[in-house]
Amino acid sequence: MKKVKLVTTIMVMAFISLTAVSCKDAKTDKNDSTEHHSEMNADGDHSKMNHDNSDGHHDGDKKEMAMNGNGTSQVVLNDYFNLKDALVADDNAKAKNLGGTLAKSLKAFDTSKYSDDKQSELKDIIEDATEHAEHISESDIAHQREHFKVLSKDMVDMVEITGTSMTIYQQYCPMYDNNKGGAWLSMNKEIRNPYFGDKMLKCGKVQREIN
């Protein structure tokens, strides 16, 4: 009997110390998998996308491609716009999901059709943007908006290189970030502020029309 107790206690101790060491990672893993599930519903509007299939094949896993189109800048932009809309709606959970979606389409973005110079700049932009998107996928809304500001600059620079078939608007609200201002891209001319959401939905003006 004593032996049994002893063994149990040892096992409990071992278990506790193992959990103590690994709890942090376990937590992130769980988050990741829940995001996975809800993602598919959250951004059902992939149908809006331009399925520009001109350059055919891509490496990377098939399922990912099916979900994310085929790794063009257009897919990235669409995911960015969806994320922006979630922030406009003050929807932290949705923005988390869409941040994850965007991170994936950024990773799947195939830059091989661009010149070497442009490729290296695009890779730089993608790496930076991916990190912001990943942070957005796991933080509170204030922090999401901080990252969204830098992400938006990455998107502006990306469009500079890739161009786009749509007409998009670069908009700017001077009050965000302690009056240092923040810009974003939108498909609509009308201002819907992703930095303030409901608090100041109309803060901003169109800075530039692209296309």
Added chain:
Amino acid sequence: MKIVKIIAWIALIALVAIQFFPVDYNQSETIPQTDFMLVNNVPVTVEKSLQVSCYDCHSNNTQYPWYNKVQPVAWFLEGHIKKGKEELNFSEWDSLTIRRKTSKLRSIIKQIEGNKMPLDSYTLIHRDAKLSESEKKLLIEYMSDLKENLNN
């Protein structure tokens, strides 16, 4: 009563035993050419703050006073170092592009402003790593200037 005693003993033994688990110390002999302090003209005061408050988790060189070597502190630190370096590694600063540096500097400023870094769980043991208001101000000013200059 006996049970309590047994548990106490086992806890003690476990505590001693885990001291023998190997730890990957995050230490390197040399300071790489890409180190933040080397490539930037960092004033002594800023250098000291960064070294004491950030470098343990965000560089290739962690200071290991005795309490950092004791388990489970060392494990706890190891986890933070791994995650911390993924986010930001001052030792490899200069390998980043201007875009990435700008992003990191922004993030550094925000983390300090928001009292998120250094982590509370860390300053609990490392009292000297806690930044005073004046140290915070100095760091933020320095990082902001650096950011401005990068983009000129």
